Amino acid sequence: DTAVSQTPKYLVTQMGNDKSIKCEQNLGHDTMYWYKQDSKKFLKIMFSYNNKELIINETVPNRFSPKSPDKAHLNLHINSLELGDSAVYFCASSHGGQGAEEQYFGPGTRLTVT
Amino acid sequence: AQSVAQPEDQVNVAEGNPLTVKCTYSVSGNPYLFWYVQYPNRGLQFLLKYITGDNLVKGSYGFEAEFNKSQTSFHLKKPSALVSDSALYFCAVRDISMGRRALTFGSGTRLQVQP
Numbered sequence: 188d189t190a191v192s193q194t195p196k197y198l199v200t201q202m203g204n205d206k207s208i209k210c211e212q213n214l215g216h217d218t219m220y221w222y223k224q225d226s227k228k229f230l231k232i233m234f235s236y237n238n239k240e241l242i243i244n245e246t247v248p249n250r251f252s253p254k255s256p257d258k259a260h261l262n263l264h265i266n267s268l269e270l271g272d273s274a275v276y277f278c279a280s281s282h283g284g285q286g287a288e289e290q291y292f293g294p295g296t297r298l299t300v301t
Numbered sequence: 302a303q304s305v306a307q308p309e310d311q312v313n314v315a316e317g318n319p320l321t322v323k324c325t326y327s328v329s330g331n332p333y334l335f336w337y338v339q340y341p342n343r344g345l346q347f348l349l350k351y352i353t354g355d356n357l358v359k360g361s362y363g364f365e366a367e368f369n370k371s372q373t374s375f376h377l378k379k380p381s382a383l384v385s386d387s388a389l390y391f392c393a394v395r396d397i398s399m400g401r402r403a404l405t406f407g408s409g410t411r412l413q414v415q416p
Contacts, residue, residue: 191344220403227408228339228389228408228409229406229408229409230345230391230406230409231406232403232404235403243402243403245403277344277345279344279345286333286395286397286402286404287333287350287352287397289335289347289350290345290347290404291347292337292344292345292346293344294342294343294344295342295343295344
């Protein structure tokens with residue numbers, strides 16, 4: 188009965204490859220997020236979707252493309268992977284996208300680009 | 302613009318002693334403030350938030366935080382630390398006057414509670 192789940196948990200790939208990370212939440216939330224946590228544990232928002240609509244798109248290379256097929260899912264596709272993409276990627280969800288609500292985080296996907 | 306600072310990379314405290322993890326923020330308008338905790342190899346977990354009202358906010362696991370508008374601070378506190386409180390703590394802020402914007406997280410403070 189995991190609230191926010193991500194697959195895969197670990198992803199090791201070579202530079203130049205394309206990969207996807209999947210996220211699903213069963214909390215009935217209408218807003219989902221992708222965050223990147225670097226090796227120094229600094230956490231930064233990448234994208235946010237509310238009811239399948241993109242509402243936050245921070246300065247992220249256009250090699251990163253989120254897709255939200257429905258309110259419960261938010262996937263992240265990354266093209267032409269680079270060494271600097273190595274990080275832990277967290278998915279999160281919340282009820283409402285106005286900013287006062289707490290977010291529920293998934294366990295993270297550790298991406299290693301070699 | 303919105304920003305948040307956690308001035309201490311690490312805080313060490315003995316079990317049973319009170320703990321404080323510091324956070325200061327900068328916003329143009331009024332803030333929403335949050336504390337999250339991250340255990341090793343896990344996602345962040347929500348601890349508490351300040352939206353409006355009472356400046357002293359109580360949260361999970363016995364933690365509390367005090368909103369101080371004049372000092373633009375939102376320090377996390379607990380009267381008696383447990384070894385199991387050892388983790389990475391993040392403060393986050395959102396400026397409610399800025400429309401739909403993301404949370405900005407601090408750089409994190411590692412809390413180490415010694416037995």
